[in-house]
Amino acid sequence: MNESEEKLVRTACPGHCPANSCGILAHVKQGRVTKLEPADFPEPEFKRICLKGLSYTELLYHPDRLQYPLRRVGERGEGKWERVSWDEALDIVAAKLKEVADKYGSKSVGWILGGPGGGNMKFGAYLRLASLFQGTRVSCWGYGDAAIPCAGEVTVGHHQLYPYTGGFANTRLNIAWGYNAAETRPFDSMRWFIDGKDQGARLVVIDPMFTPTAAKADEYISIRPGTDTAMALAMINVILHQGLHDEDYIRKYTNGPFLVRDDNGLFLREKDVLSGGSDSYMVWDAETGQAKTADTAGTAASLTGNYTANGLGCKPAFQLLTELADQYTPEVASEITEVPAETIRGLGMAYGTCKPASIHFNNGVGRHYHGDTLYRVIATLAAIMGYTPPPGDPHYYDFTLNWGEFLNPGMAKPGYTRMGILNMYNAITEGKPYPIKAVWIAFENFVNQCANTNKILGELIPKLEFIVVADMFMTSTAEYADIVLPVCTFLEHWDVVNNRPAYQPYLQLQQAVVEPLYESKSDMSIVCEVGKKLGFEKYFDKTDEEFVELLLASGHPSVEGISVQSLKEGPFKVRRVKSGMGRFRTPSGRIEFYVERLGEFGEALPVYKEPLESARTPLAKKYPLVLISYHSRFSSHSMFRNVPSISEIKPEPLLTINPADARKRNIRDGDMVVVFNDRGRMKLKVKLNDGLRAGVVRTSEGWWFRDYAEGGLNYLTHDAVNPVQNASYEPNMAMNDVLVEVKRA
Ligand SMILES: Nc1nc2c(c(=O)[nH]1)N[C@H]1C(S)=C(S)[C@@H](COP(=O)(O)OP(=O)(O)OC[C@H]3O[C@@H](n4cnc5c(=O)[nH]c(N)nc54)[C@H](O)[C@@H]3O)O[C@H]1N2
Ligand SMILES: Nc1nc2c(c(=O)[nH]1)N[C@H]1C(S)=C(S)[C@@H](COP(=O)(O)OP(=O)(O)OC[C@H]3O[C@@H](n4cnc5c(=O)[nH]c(N)nc54)[C@H](O)[C@@H]3O)O[C@H]1N2
Numbered sequence: 114m115n116e117s118e119e120k121l122v123r124t125a126c127p128g129h130c131p132a133n134s135c136g137i138l139a140h141v142k143q144g145r146v147t148k149l150e151p152a153d154f155p156e157p158e159f160k161r162i163c164l165k166g167l168s169y170t171e172l173l174y175h176p177d178r179l180q181y182p183l184r185r186v187g188e189r190g191e192g193k194w195e196r197v198s199w200d201e202a203l204d205i206v207a208a209k210l211k212e213v214a215d216k217y218g219s220k221s222v223g224w225i226l227g228g229p230g231g232g233n234m235k236f237g238a239y240l241r242l243a244s245l246f247q248g249t250r251v252s253c254w255g256y257g258d259a260a261i262p263c264a265g266e267v268t269v270g271h272h273q274l275y276p277y278t279g280g281f282a283n284t285r286l287n288i289a290w291g292y293n294a295a296e297t298r299p300f301d302s303m304r305w306f307i308d309g310k311d312q313g314a315r316l317v318v319i320d321p322m323f324t325p326t327a328a329k330a331d332e333y334i335s336i337r338p339g340t341d342t343a344m345a346l347a348m349i350n351v352i353l354h355q356g357l358h359d360e361d362y363i364r365k366y367t368n369g370p371f372l373v374r375d376d377n378g379l380f381l382r383e384k385d386v387l388s389g390g391s392d393s394y395m396v397w398d399a400e401t402g403q404a405k406t407a408d409t410a411g412t413a414a415s416l417t418g419n420y421t422a423n424g425l426g427c428k429p430a431f432q433l434l435t436e437l438a439d440q441y442t443p444e445v446a447s448e449i450t451e452v453p454a455e456t457i458r459g460l461g462m463a464y465g466t467c468k469p470a471s472i473h474f475n476n477g478v479g480r481h482y483h484g485d486t487l488y489r490v491i492a493t494l495a496a497i498m499g500y501t502p503p504p505g506d507p508h509y510y511d512f513t514l515n516w517g518e519f520l521n522p523g524m525a526k527p528g529y530t531r532m533g534i535l536n537m538y539n540a541i542t543e544g545k546p547y548p549i550k551a552v553w554i555a556f557e558n559f560v561n562q563c564a565n566t567n568k569i570l571g572e573l574i575p576k577l578e579f580i581v582v583a584d585m586f587m588t589s590t591a592e593y594a595d596i597v598l599p600v601c602t603f604l605e606h607w608d609v610v611n612n613r614p615a616y617q618p619y620l621q622l623q624q625a626v627v628e629p630l631y632e633s634k635s636d637m638s639i640v641c642e643v644g645k646k647l648g649f650e651k652y653f654d655k656t657d658e659e660f661v662e663l664l665l666a667s668g669h670p671s672v673e674g675i676s677v678q679s680l681k682e683g684p685f686k687v688r689r690v691k692s693g694m695g696r697f698r699t700p701s702g703r704i705e706f707y708v709e710r711l712g713e714f715g716e717a718l719p720v721y722k723e724p725l726e727s728a729r730t731p732l733a734k735k736y737p738l739v740l741i742s743y744h745s746r747f748s749s750h751s752m753f754r755n756v757p758s759i760s761e762i763k764p765e766p767l768l769t770i771n772p773a774d775a776r777k778r779n780i781r782d783g784d785m786v787v788v789f790n791d792r793g794r795m796k797l798k799v800k801l802n803d804g805l806r807a808g809v810v811r812t813s814e815g816w817w818f819r820d821y822a823e824g825g826l827n828y829l830t831h832d833a834v835n836p837v838q839n840a841s842y843e844p845n846m847a848m849n850d851v852l853v854e855v856k857r858a
């Protein structure tokens with residue numbers, strides 16, 4: 114090929130959106146990427162790209178990119194660095210990890226890995242190393258996204274909840290619950306909403322802010338933050354009083370008929386009524402008037418009523434749900450949520466009569482202290498209506514790669530230990546449940562993105578004996594590292610990208626478009642080199658491309674016959690096969706809206722609890738405004754904030770405030786304001802907008818500290834651990850459960 118000719122290379126974006134996995138066609142001239150555009154797919158609707166994907170060349174050639182490994186010479190955070198060779202840098206990393214493991218045990222080394230985007234080898238590489246090292250994998254669901262897994266784990270036994278509650282074919286009503294899909298999921302959910310509207314499906318949006326998604330809705334409901342669970346319970350109230358629920362479904366697929374003991378809130382077991390009996394769940398057989406094991410009673414199992422079996426008072430779990438819902442009339446819920454009772458009644462009726470109806474959500478609405486309960490009620494709503502597809506339904510067919518052997522080669526030892534990121538705070542400060550003393554942070558801007566910045570800087574960073582950060586830029590996190598490793602962008606290394614087939618059904622090769630710039634390397638190759646230095650040579654003896662081949666050859670039926678070579682010819686439409694999703698992996702094998710093990714917290718049922726910090730808590734006297742944050746179309750968290758073309762449109766952080774709240778504080782549009790509470794402050798420009806309800810202020814997350822006149826968003830957030838979430842899955846950072854006051858600067 115002539116040097117001046119243009120070359121086209123197909124690759125795929127691993128963006129953290131989460132993962133629309135857009136196919137990308139890169140134009141390369143004289144070894145330089147000149148342009149990115151959306152790549153073709155056999156199904157044209159998958160040809161798509163966003164502002165961020167389009168502008169990735171500006172990150173690739175950004176003047177601030179880290180070019181070579183750095184070793185800290187001054188104090189942490191002081192900004193004094195010395196250039197070192199890769200060999201030196203990685204020798205230090207290997208030696209330090211070993212030293213910490215020798216002193217405190219291998220689990221004291223934690224790998225903090227952010228959201229990697231679609232099915233990435235780079236993520237797998239770190240986990241492979243963490244397994245071999247017997248270290249800790251710090252799980253990052255808890256940095257804002259753990260409420261869904263918490264609800265999913267207890268209700269259906271999977272940490273995804275979505276396929277159980279929405280996306281049904283022929284849906285007639287889409288409810289976007291605290292979900293701003295127009296900005297956060299434009300290519301799947303938002304598209305479904307708009308396509309649905311074309312086919313007559315209504316769209317309802319529930320959000321304290323009139324968002325771009327709300328602008329497309331048939332009905333917009335403004336709600337007081339953190340109170341959605343009360344509204345969802347009132348929808349159950351309406352449905353049950355109208356008799357719209359599906360009793361057969363409840364009897365067959367949920368734990369609704371199981372008898373719960375009055376004395377201890379546990380399920381009645383056969384052994385409670387029969388000496389030598391089994392652990393089987395019991396139901397009340399209406400025909401014979403006695404308690405029977407769940408598998409023998411069938412359609413005669415009662416859903417309501419009070420019974421006595423072997424002297425033990427008990428009720429079906431569904432009866433308890435009914436009693437809970439009875440407390441949440443639309444009027445009661447209206448008092449809590451500040452949504453008119455008629456609106457709530459209308460929503461309950463609509464959900465109960467538009468068959469089927471889908472409730473869609475993402476993570477934002479769950480970033481409240483009790484955020485998991487909303488998702489539990491949503492799953493309960495779908496179940497009592499019989500909308501949740503039964504086990505084995507093709508709705509659950511999925512695609513996956515065989516990761517097991519890759520992530521834990523040999524599988525002989527237990528591999529890494531998982532710890533939720535919010536629990537890591539305590540592990541560092543208190544040494545509980547065990548100390549974390551060294552961390553390796555990759556694809557995560559921990560200092561910027563995690564809750565309670567002052568605590569991170571004042572208590573966590575100083576207690577860590579070693580910090581290594583791999584990134585493309587000197588982020589606020591890299592600034593506190595001991596060793597900084599320059600990684601290359603996705604345009605410079607190999608990987609394989611996939612997604613849930615409902616969103617994007619193609620498996621794509623992320624081909625290197627150009628060689629890594631400067632001295633940068635891919636995460637995979639960095640991990641391989643450290644792996645070798647730590648004595649795991651035989652597991653890290655391949656190139657990035659060979660590792661992709663290894664994973665594809667792992668024998669999963671979804672990818673049978675697929676190789677790197679065939680992927681080079683184009684994306685592969687994956688075969689959706691029966692998956693673990695199509696089985697409720699709860700203790701009972703059913704949908705569990707009554708969760709026995711959460712009884713000790715008073716949350717066996719998903720009850721409503723007032724947020725930790727709200728206008729109705731005592732703290733509101735001092736800090737009367739609820740601060741919520743949102744994910745903006747102009748960034749992926751803190752990424753792309755430094756892209757020149759995007760900065761032209763969106764140059765700085767803004768605080769949105771209702772004009773009434775602004776007036777009270779003598780604040781005018783465009784003023785600089787200080788937002789503060791006992792934990793910290795941020796100084797930024799204000800924007801008046803009556804699309805935001807009074808009593809709430811809202812700003813987009815992901816701005817760098819340097820973008821604020823002072824402080825930053827997460828200086829205001831807290832790291833309170835909800836023990837219920839700890840028992841379900843892992844605690845979530847409640848970034849929307851925050852009180853502040855605002856004053857003119
Ligand atoms: N207040 C508040 N805080 C929030 C949220 C909120 O709504 N409000 N949202 C939370 C949520 S939901 C999330 S998911 C988190 C996201 O938080 P993070 O996962 O920390 O997100 P990013 O800011 O995108 O950080 C990704 C970093 O990885 C780097 N990077 C990109 N590609 C690569 C690569 O291939 N290798 C390596 N080694 N590095 C790479 C980028 O340069 C960037 O610095 O933020 C949470 N924080
Ligand atoms: N462009 C872009 N897309 C992204 C991301 C990004 O950074 N940029 N991040 C990705 C990631 S990691 C995630 S987790 C998702 C998040 O996706 P979403 O959950 O859609 O995004 P958020 O903006 O966090 O929250 C959605 C909405 O919740 C509202 N909200 C806050 N509190 C409440 C409440 O109590 N009740 C109700 N009803 N609404 C409330 C907010 O006003 C906001 O409009 O987005 C993903 N997509």
Ligand SMILES: [Mo]
Binds near residue numbers: 228257258476
């Ligand atoms: Mo997220």
